[in-house]
Amino acid sequence: MSAAPDRGGAGVGGNASAAPGRGGAGVGSGASAADVVLLGHGGGGRLSHDLVTEHFVAKLGNPALNALTDAAVLGELALTTDSFVVTPRFFAGGDLGRLAVCGTVNDLAMMGAVPLGLAAAFILEEGLPIAELDRLVDSMAAAAREANVAVVTGDTKVVPHGACDGVFVTMSGVGRLTENFRPTPARIAAGDAVLVTGTLADHGIAVLACREGIGLRGDLASDVAPLGGLVALLREAGVSVHAMRDPTRGGVAQSLIELADAAGVRIEIDEATLPVRKAVRAACELLGLDPLYVANEGKALVILPAAEVERALALMRTHPLGRGAARIGRALAGEPGCTLRTLLGTRRTLRMAAGELLPRIC
């Protein structure tokens, strides 16, 4: 156990066992019970969703924002922003710098946009070793090259010791949309297939394994990667893609619940088809987590007409980031929400996660 108290949010998904809240548009218990901000508000589940809809969208609302897509569509352009506060800053498979680039370019990619430029704002804690800052920025630069984009502007603030934890980064990105490739949740139709580009839960587990005092080790590494190239394959081949989303905080479950709500369809996924690495599954078992709720940072959900599935899978599997691409479900007409068909063949509704990740004990 580290000397610093827990920190929440930051790319680690909700804990299914902590009783997810209700899915479905407009169905909720009303205002969140909290009069103060809780770590759970950054967890990506129910509390986060409520904070965004009730306190941000309610006050700032406009058509682009209300759509709550990965990036806002402004005519020909897509605009997105993300903050990165992950701890530890360096973890197996990546670091805060790489994450800041990939998280933001992936939000653009999910809208079908080609990134034009990134803006990086740093909040640095007094006392942070410059060498550590250099490592992060080097990693950021490498990720930007990999993603074929440049950090064209930025800002730096320094706060006194204790006023932030080391480094906080806000990365904004702008991209250009093409005419005939504009995936958006509203386009999802009953009969569509749901694909995922690779294995679930790699990022969240890698970060959690580094962070907690449980001493969990093994073949665990974050999947953090820029998805623009993989998406380009689909775009350039003219594959008809209805919607995409990168399942970060809250995991695949949160993303599918939100997509289903936005599209007004029922999404059903098969537990037997969910690709999960063996070590990650074991780690989830040990930590008492459901892979469906754990964050991913180098994967996408791709929803498209059933007729396009074979072509899309074949294309994606030619790409290093899409080797493990698999079909995991389908969209159906029905009450909006997400259903899981279990290994036993029974069905249950996936709920949004409540609060923040918590380890459990009997």
Next chain:
Amino acid sequence: MPLAWQGRPLTFMEVCGTHTMAVARTGLASLLPATVRLISGPGCPVCVTPVGFIDHALALAALPNVTLTTFGDLMRVPGSTSATSAGAATAFSSTAASASPMAGVPTPTSASWSTGRASLLYAKALGADVRVIYSPREAVAFAAAHPAREVVFLGVGFETTAPAVAAALLAAKQRGLRNFTVLAAHKTIPEAMALLAGASDLAVDGFLCPGHVSIVLGPEAFVPLAERFGRACAIAGFEAEEILRGLASLIAQVGAGKPRVDNCYGGAVRLGGNPRARALLAEVFEPCDSAWRGLGTIAHSGLAIRAAFAALDAAKRFAVALPEPREPAGCRCGEVLRGVLDPRACPLFARACTPDTPVGACMVSSEGSCAARYQYGLEAAS
């Protein structure tokens, strides 16, 4: 063998939170015929621990220099005191100011946390040093590394967990640590099962026995349930097929009219259980009467820290003022825990009581029956 031979479905009770969650997560109950019912009993140790324990934990968290360590399930359980307790709000803030590594962060001056009740999670949000851990070893290690902090571990759990806490207490004593204590509320499950077996408002034909408690206690612990109370017993593992195997055994036992304890988790559970774990338990803890939410006080069903370890007993070490314990109004956790009320039949379920706005413990414990129902809401749940 006709299953509904008593004119009602066969009813079996599981008494292990992990079984509760496994059954719900896999939708297993929906595979059972209408003639077999599986209900949840008091298998969630957090749920059966009365509200006063949370109050005690909150009072300790408000003390200067205290680092409160706990398993995650306890974090969101509501205590007795309600939100607009200005004294409590500033108490946590002042703790943070003196102890926090993030000393530069201004502490909230006027903070109320909700229209609900205080919990460890809210205390943490207001600055109390509350940390979630996976093992009591982490708490002992932290205490050794931070001699200026008073480290309190919240000891909740049945016989699977209590030996680990006993081992941690022993290690702390052997290392001569003066800043490690446990607030203990461990309980033992067989006595509660015996109470339920004799209850007149509950017709239970048999018990699915907890797999890992059985590792520690051995199958012998459940023999009285079969021999004295005539209830079928089957010890089962935690995967769907193991639970089904246990249920099949229970059904067969009822059909044959021969209740016994069938160890269906034979790979892991042995005759005699784990003698070393029990020896450590006996060295550190002694049986005591214990209050169970929903079941009342059950003789010899709790574990109290022995006098020899009084210096590591948080209840003896710290004098704190405790509020009058108040169970939440309208909460029917007690009936849920006794197995006589399905969570969905509680008027508060999914309305006033949800995981984000919990009324009772059963909705926020990761092993609570209400949480299981809510989280794993089954399609067309009948």
Next chain:
Amino acid sequence: MCVAVPMRVVSIKGQEAVVSAGGAELTAALDLVENVALGDYVIVHAGYAIQVLTAEEARETLAIFARLEL
């Protein structure tokens, strides 16, 4: 929550063992068990091994997890 997967003992140092399942490893205390050997399997709870199984004894449970692809 009870973690059901038996974990293989890959190294022992004093009262602690490194145990592994499916490529994930963690450290478990051995205070509650006796006669643990490399290659044995343990059931771990709250950071402590609570039961030791031979490979043969663990076989059935391991088979169940293999079917679940763990």
